[in-house]
Amino acid sequence: MDLSLSDEQKQLQEAAERFVRDKYPFDARRKIAATERGWLPENWAQFAELGWLGMAFSEEDGGYGGGPIETMIVMEQFGKGLVLEPFLPTVVLGGGMIASAGSAAQKEALLGPMIEGKKQFAFAWLERQSRYNLADVSLKATKEGSGWSLSGHKGVVYNAPAADDIIVLARTSGAAREQKGLTLFVVDGKAKGITRRDYPTQDSLRASELTFDKVSVGADAVLGQVDGAFPLVEGAVDRAIVALCAEATGCMDAINAATLEYIKTRKQFGVAIGKFQVLQHRMVDCFTNAQEARSMTLMASLKIDDKDPVVRAKAASGAKVQIGKSGKFCGQSAVQMHGGMGVTDELSVSHYFKRLTMIDLMFGNQQHHLTRYSNLAMAA
Amino acid sequence: MDLAFTPEERQFADDVRAFVRANLSADTRDKVKNGKHLIRDDYMRWQQALGKKGWLVYTWPKKHGGPGFTPAERYIFENVCAEEYAPGIIPFGTKMVGPVIYTFGSDEQKQKFLPAIRESTVWWCQGYSEPGSGSDLASLRTKAEKQGDHYIVNGSKTWNTMGHWADWIFCLVRTDPKVKPQEGISFLLIDMKTPGITVKPIIMADGGHEVNEVFFDNVEVPIANLVGKENEGWTCAKFLLANERLGIAAVPQSKRGVAALKDIARAEREDGKPLIENQSFAEKIADLEIQVTALEFTELRVLSSMAHGGQPGPEVSGLKVRGSEIQQRITELTMEAVGEYAAPYLPGLLWQGSNEEPVGPSYAHLAAPRYFNARKTTIYGGSNEIQKGIISKMVLGL
Numbered sequence: 001m002d003l004s005l006s007d008e009q010k011q012l013q014e015a016a017e018r019f020v021r022d023k024y025p026f027d028a029r030r031k032i033a034a035t036e037r038g039w040l041p042e043n044w045a046q047f048a049e050l051g052w053l054g055m056a057f058s059e060e061d062g063g064y065g066g067g068p069i070e071t072m073i074v075m076e077q078f079g080k081g082l083v084l085e086p087f088l089p090t091v092v093l094g095g096g097m098i099a100s101a102g103s104a105a106q107k108e109a110l111l112g113p114m115i116e117g118k119k120q121f122a123f124a125w126l127e128r129q130s131r132y133n134l135a136d137v138s139l140k141a142t143k144e145g146s147g148w149s150l151s152g153h154k155g156v157v158y159n160a161p162a163a164d165d166i167i168v169l170a171r172t173s174g175a176a177r178e179q180k181g182l183t184l185f186v187v188d189g190k191a192k193g194i195t196r197r198d199y200p201t202q203d204s205l206r207a208s209e210l211t212f213d214k215v216s217v218g219a220d221a222v223l224g225q226v227d228g229a230f231p232l233v234e235g236a237v238d239r240a241i242v243a244l245c246a247e248a249t250g251c252m253d254a255i256n257a258a259t260l261e262y263i264k265t266r267k268q269f270g271v272a273i274g275k276f277q278v279l280q281h282r283m284v285d286c287f288t289n290a291q292e293a294r295s296m297t298l299m300a301s302l303k304i305d306d307k308d309p310v311v312r313a314k315a316a317s318g319a320k321v322q323i324g325k326s327g328k329f330c331g332q333s334a335v336q337m338h339g340g341m342g343v344t345d346e347l348s349v350s351h352y353f354k355r356l357t358m359i360d361l362m363f364g365n366q367q368h369h370l371t372r373y374s375n376l377a378m379a380a
Numbered sequence: 381m382d383l384a385f386t387p388e389e390r391q392f393a394d395d396v397r398a399f400v401r402a403n404l405s406a407d408t409r410d411k412v413k414n415g416k417h418l419i420r421d422d423y424m425r426w427q428q429a430l431g432k433k434g435w436l437v438y439t440w441p442k443k444h445g446g447p448g449f450t451p452a453e454r455y456i457f458e459n460v461c462a463e464e465y466a467p468g469i470i471p472f473g474t475k476m477v478g479p480v481i482y483t484f485g486s487d488e489q490k491q492k493f494l495p496a497i498r499e500s501t502v503w504w505c506q507g508y509s510e511p512g513s514g515s516d517l518a519s520l521r522t523k524a525e526k527q528g529d530h531y532i533v534n535g536s537k538t539w540n541t542m543g544h545w546a547d548w549i550f551c552l553v554r555t556d557p558k559v560k561p562q563e564g565i566s567f568l569l570i571d572m573k574t575p576g577i578t579v580k581p582i583i584m585a586d587g588g589h590e591v592n593e594v595f596f597d598n599v600e601v602p603i604a605n606l607v608g609k610e611n612e613g614w615t616c617a618k619f620l621l622a623n624e625r626l627g628i629a630a631v632p633q634s635k636r637g638v639a640a641l642k643d644i645a646r647a648e649r650e651d652g653k654p655l656i657e658n659q660s661f662a663e664k665i666a667d668l669e670i671q672v673t674a675l676e677f678t679e680l681r682v683l684s685s686m687a688h689g690g691q692p693g694p695e696v697s698g699l700k701v702r703g704s705e706i707q708q709r710i711t712e713l714t715m716e717a718v719g720e721y722a723a724p725y726l727p728g729l730l731w732q733g734s735n736e737e738p739v740g741p742s743y744a745h746l747a748a749p750r751y752f753n754a755r756k757t758t759i760y761g762g763s764n765e766i767q768k769g770i771i772s773k774m775v776l777g778l
Contacts, residue, residue: 128740129649131719136651155740156720177652199739201723202748209739268516278765335585335755339514339763340539343585343756350585354752361720367660 003298009073015050016077019043024081026348032084033204037162039085048117053091061099062112068239072246072301079250082348082355084204086120086159092243094121094167097184097236101224110165110186122163122189124154124210125233132364134169134233135179139212141170148172148222150185150193150215160208161198163189168212172227179230184223191215203355231309238316241363242304245297248323248359252290252330255352259286259334262341279337286333289326296322314376317369324366327356385452393456396435400464403429412465415746417588417731420503420545426467427500437474437498439623444482444490445498451683462632470542473497473504475623477550480567480616484608493569507537507551507570507594508617514539515766517552518561518614522596524553524568526603531555531568533576533599539760543579543592546572556611567613569605576600584756586749587727621762625696628761629703631676637710638669644717644743655717664716668709675702694774697767704757704764711751718747725749 005013023043024032032040047053055070057063071092078087091114098111113119130136139152150170160166166187174181187194193215196208224232260283263274273279300319306312331353335342342349360366385393408422430436438457440446449457469475478497481489496502513520522535533553543549549570556564570577576599581589608616642665645656656662679699686692715722721740728734729745738745758764772778 126720128721129652131648131650131655133651156723197739199724199726202725202752203723207723267512268514268519273515276765278768332755336758336763339759340509340591340756343753343759345583345585345587350752353755354585354748357715357748357751358723361715361722365716365719367716371660 005069005073009069012055012070013073013077016052016074017080019046019050020077020081020083024083026082026351029082029084029351033200038200038204038206039162043083043085044120045117047085047087048115052087053095053117054115056091057095057099057111057115061107062115063099068242068301068304071239071243072297075243075246076250076253076297079247079252079355080254082203082251082254082351086122086162086205088240088243088247089122089159089163090114090120092240093123093236094163094165096239097123097167097223097232098186100235101184101232103220105220106186106223119164120159120162122157122160122166122208123169123236124157124160124166125169125237126155126157127153128155132368133177134237135182135230136177137169137171137182138176139168139170141172141183141185144216147216147218148185150187150212150217152212154210154212156201156207157210158201158205158207160189160196160210161206165189166194166210167223169229169233174227181227182229182233183226184229184232185217185221186223187215187217187221191217201358203351203358235309235312237363238312239304241316241320242297242300244359244362245293245300245319245323248327248356249290249294249297251352251356251359252286252293252326255330255334255349255356256283256286256290258347258349258352259283259337262338266339273337282333282337286330289329293323293326310376314373317364317373317376320364320369321366321373324360324369327360328366331356385456389452389456392453393460396457396460397464399433399435400461400466403433404464404466408467409465411733412467414742415750416733418467420542423467423470424500424503427469430469431499431501434498436469436500437478439475440478440482440498444478445494451680451686454683455680459632459635462636465636468633470503471624472506472541472546472550473500473502476506476620477504477569479623480550480607480620483619484567484616488604489569489607502547503542503545505540505543505546505549505572507540507549509539510536511538511593515763517617517762518565520552520554520561520565522551522553523557524555524566524601526555529603530600531603531606533568533570533596533601535596537594537596538582538591540579540592540594541590543572543594544581544589548572549594550607552613552617555613559611562614564611565613565617566610567607567616568601569607570596570599570601574599574601585752586730587725588731588749588753622692622694622696624761625692625700625767628757629675629679629696629699630707631672631679631703634672634675634703634706634710637707637714638665638672640743641665641668641710641714641717644714644741647741648717648719661713661717664713668706668713671702671706671709675699675706678702694770697762697770697774700761701758701764701767701771707757708751708754711747711754714743715747715751718744722747722751 054063055066059065095114141148141150166189168185168187172183193213195211198208201207266273296319300315303315334349338349437446442448481493510520524531524533551568552565553568555566576597578595580593582591646654648655721744724739726745729736
């Protein structure tokens with residue numbers, strides 16, 4: 001057993017650190033968030049150049065042969081900088097699903113250009129009633145000639161405004177919430193019949209509500225098996241969860257560092273407030289929480305490619321529970337220890353807090369994953 | 381001892397309810413009910429209606445023009461107003477500076493300022509915290525130097541709530557820098573229109589503007605606006621803080637918050653069923669409701685002990701601690717109930733009262749901003765760390 005990074009992985013980490021240091025000082029991030037797109041094409045081009053868009057894919061698929069550890073390394077630095085470029089929806093989710101289930105033609109048309117930085121994706125699965133149940137999907141795809149026609153609604157679709165293609169989870173058969181009967185379709189973001197309502201999110205990302213009104217796609221739009229998308233989606237979401245956990249770890253490190261610095265320098269009653277034991281212990285708990293989050297993220301990154309789907313699911317859910325708990329503790333504590341300054345827009349603290357809060361809500365919060373983990377662990 | 385209300389008290393509850401229904405405008409009620417942003421005029425119209433009835437300063441004794449409510453009446457009044465979605469009464473005049481003036485002020489000050497507070501014709505704001513003086517309030521440095529029949533005030537105040545709407549500000553200022561910090565502080569009333577005052581907005585984490593920095597640059601304040609004696613302002617400051625902390629418990633608002641949370645949990649779906657049927661989530665709400673009940677009865681005990689004109693003691697710090705934690709927990713669980721639909725950020729709907737269609741259910745866009753905003757409750761009015769310090773020292777003698 002060896003938990004240390006290889007030389008290549010260390011170089012990747014340094015490159016990601018450098019990117020965040022150069023491009024994502026907090027003031028620069030604020031300016032990027034205020035642009036209409038909400039992220040910078042030049043940064044995306046740099047990701048392509050640095051090989052980050054292809055690092056986690058096999059050489060066969062045009063990637064560079066890395067995996068979840070590489071994703072973890074980069075996502076952690078993205079968390080430290082609160083990076084806004086749509087890496088998760090495009091590369092981890094979109095690219096991940098195409099690599100797992102795409103035909104040779106799909107990989108060539110979609111994955112290749114994505115790795116070169118020329119295509120972006122969004123993953124549309126959530127519906128108004130879905131909450132965290134990936135099978136609670138009612139957007140319908142019906143046969144239309146040799147192809148399909150999609151009608152229904154999708155919500156909070158991250159990166160939909162910029163996505164060239166939207167990967168849509170649709171019901172092709174079966175009853176509501178049945179895991180069988182779901183199919184993934186790759187749909188042109190500008191296809192006729194799609195109406196988009198774009199908005200920023202609490203943490204300055206971009207997302208949309210999408211309405212599909214008889215959107216026609218060909219038979220080649222199906223990604224993977226008709227009626228058989230669920231295991232693919234579940235696996236892809238578990239990978240996305242682990243990537244989010246790495247991002248959250250970076251957020252926690254940054255927010256803890258800012259808080260530690262603040263309580264060392266902020267003086268009240270004639271001393272630095274970090275001299276008060278009540279704050280010392282809270283700060284210690286923040287660091288312990290971040291350590292646990294880091295450990296669980298590493299564990300999950302190492303297990304997420306396991307052959308046993310139960311091992312994978314437990315790893316992802318376990319890590320997500322930890323991140324939910326630790327992220328909330330570190331975020332709330334950082335705000336509290338910063339006092340009034342912590343609740344202002346001016347300091348980065350509130351922005352890390354918001355991102356950590358939204359990470360908990362994505363793909364199932366702490367409670368959801370505790371239940372999922374409990375069901376998996378008690379069954380074994 | 382009897383928990384049941386008397387027939388008179390039940391009649392009083394009916395009277396309050398009838399009054400609110402007859403006098404609270406439908407649009408203000410709608411704003412409160414749906415969590416929309418209130419403007420100055422919404423507060424003023426409601427407070428002036430209460431003022432006419434003599435209920436605005438409902439915590440004041442009769443001799444100062446208050447209704448002299450019993451603890452039961454006070455409880456009923458607060459709860460019925462909250463149940464009927466009346467806006468919260470802005471405390472700066474009614475619960476903060478008003479009682480300071482009738483307790484420590486001169487007869488001239490009482491005549492000049494109290495009627496306008498009772499009738500809500502003047503909007504007050506608070507000048508306590510400074511950039512360098514938060515928890516350590518007594519270290520404040522905004523100075524007032526005597527020059528003829530005026531003080532010349534220089535310095536800055538922060539976390540000034542709604543000062544951009546205010547006519548007057550009450551300030552703690554340093555009048556003697558040479559003595560122990562607490563001994564050189566005075567309590568001044570300052571007209572916000574006085575030359576030299578600048579109000580600068582602070583944008584909060586939720587994107588809203590409710591607090592400000594206030595800068596004083598050679599601001600002339602008549603000596604007649606000094607409340608109590610010079611250098612004895614700390615007494616007024618502590619008296620005011622104890623009143624402020626009692627109000628912060630916000631029990632009626634929290635009861636309303638729990639009820640709203642239950643409604644949301646009934647409306648939200650999980651696996652096709654109402655979320656409230658999820659045992660784990662239902663138990664979280666139950667736990668919260670029990671906490672609110674404990675707080676409510678603790679507050680009732682404190683009010684009861686104050687029935688014969690007493691001032692709240694250090695035990696109110698405990699109410700502030702638990703009250704604020706409960707307020708935060710309500711927002712936390714509400715966001716949990718809303719789930720991923722808490723993510724869309726709709727500032728137009730949130731702050732400008734625009735008519736844009738919400739994303740998802742009508743309550744969704746409020747959940748995260750409220751959660752972020754409520755973090756302030758364990759910080760303001762003396763952080764909870766400070767409150768626990770007060771309890772350990774003043775109540776437990778540690």
